[in-house]
Amino acid sequence: MQTTAKLLMVRPANFAFNEQTAENNYFQQNSDQSQVAEKALSEFDALVKLLKANDVDVIVVQDTTEPWTPDSIFPNNWFSSHFDGELVLYPMFAQNRRLERKEHVLNLLKRGFNHNKVVDLTHWEEEGEFLEGTGSMVLDRRKHIAYCCRSARTSEKVLSEFCSVMNYQPVVFDAFDKNNNQIYHTNVIMNIGMQVAVICLESIKDENDRKKIVSHLTSTGKIIVDISLEQVDSFVGNMLEVRSRNGTPITIMSSAAHKALTFEQENTISTFSKIISSDLQTIEKNGGGSARCMIAEIFY
Numbered sequence: 001m002q003t004t005a006k007l008l009m010v011r012p013a014n015f016a017f018n019e020q021t022a023e024n025n026y027f028q029q030n031s032d033q034s035q036v037a038e039k040a041l042s043e044f045d046a047l048v049k050l051l052k053a054n055d056v057d058v059i060v061v062q063d064t065t066e067p068w069t070p071d072s073i074f075p076n077n078w079f080s081s082h083f084d085g086e087l088v089l090y091p092m093f094a095q096n097r098r099l100e101r102k103e104h105v106l107n108l109l110k111r112g113f114n115h116n117k118v119v120d121l122t123h124w125e126e127e128g129e130f131l132e133g134t135g136s137m138v139l140d141r142r143k144h145i146a147y148c149c150r151s152a153r154t155s156e157k158v159l160s161e162f163c164s165v166m167n168y169q170p171v172v173f174d175a176f177d178k179n180n181n182q183i184y185h186t187n188v189i190m191n192i193g194m195q196v197a198v199i200c201l202e203s204i205k206d207e208n209d210r211k212k213i214v215s216h217l218t219s220t221g222k223i224i225v226d227i228s229l230e231q232v233d234s235f236v237g238n239m240l241e242v243r244s245r246n247g248t249p250i251t252i253m254s255s256a257a258h259k260a261l262t263f264e265q266e267n268t269i270s271t272f273s274k275i276i277s278s279d280l281q282t283i284e285k286n287g288g289g290s291a292r293c294m295i296a297e298i299f300y
Helices: 036-053 103-112 122-127 156-166 207-219 255-260 263-272 281-287
Strands: 006-011 057-062 079-081 086-089 117-120 137-140 145-149 169-173 190-192 196-199 223-226 240-243 249-254 274-278
Touching: 006 036, 006 103, 036 057, 036 274, 036 281, 057 103, 086 156, 117 156, 122 156, 137 190, 145 156, 145 207, 156 169, 169 207, 190 240, 196 207, 196 263, 207 223, 223 263, 249 255, 249 263, 255 274, 255 281, 263 274
Parallel strands: 006 057, 086 117, 145 169, 196 223, 249 274
Antiparallel strands: 079 086, 137 145, 190 196, 240 249
């Protein structure tokens, strides 16, 4: 199954602009907003409320104040959950993000969802090689394909181990923003749902890479929604399709992303999935991530 009705979200204790991740996350802006942590908390709670109102099963885990983890609101980067009981732990670029692997969350995943097969890739941190979960990879779980753009946070060495252990086929490419910076995470330019694949083909400058990705997507039956680099700046690529408890497909995105969709794009997505959106501007501006980054899917 590509999508799930069970989600895990981490309610932040100390959300803030993270200087360690800003080194290569060009979506982050150190804003002069007052009460950033409080506003982010309000946005987080509103998104959880929206998901629950649409009958999505959301488990909210409260982050701890110590150790200080300003990006704990983005749990999908440090672990992924899989149907066969695997819990994959990933090597993280920023040292303070490695601290997000807290025992109370790990215990919930292991004991609450029978994730008794831990695939621990964190040893790669010692070699300066990273792979930040379903940020670095966009997974076609049904066809076992891992789409992945290279970056300082996404090592082909670690990707190779993930694909070997988890039986995935890697599809690797280079992607760049409008200022020619490497895209730091694949999930800001790409999302794969049951029927629709959203991708910014404009970010992939190499024609052969572009053709390769389009070929994979079309051969696996996906309808492609091509978004622009300008839309990527509004986090249009950072959406996620989930399901309600009764199986209704739901695509989650921020209000900024929703507003940036063209009529045709919105029509294509909404043909196959109900679109819901929530204001995440504080989180987007300071954290450099949006709706998809805030959600860790649980498969068991």
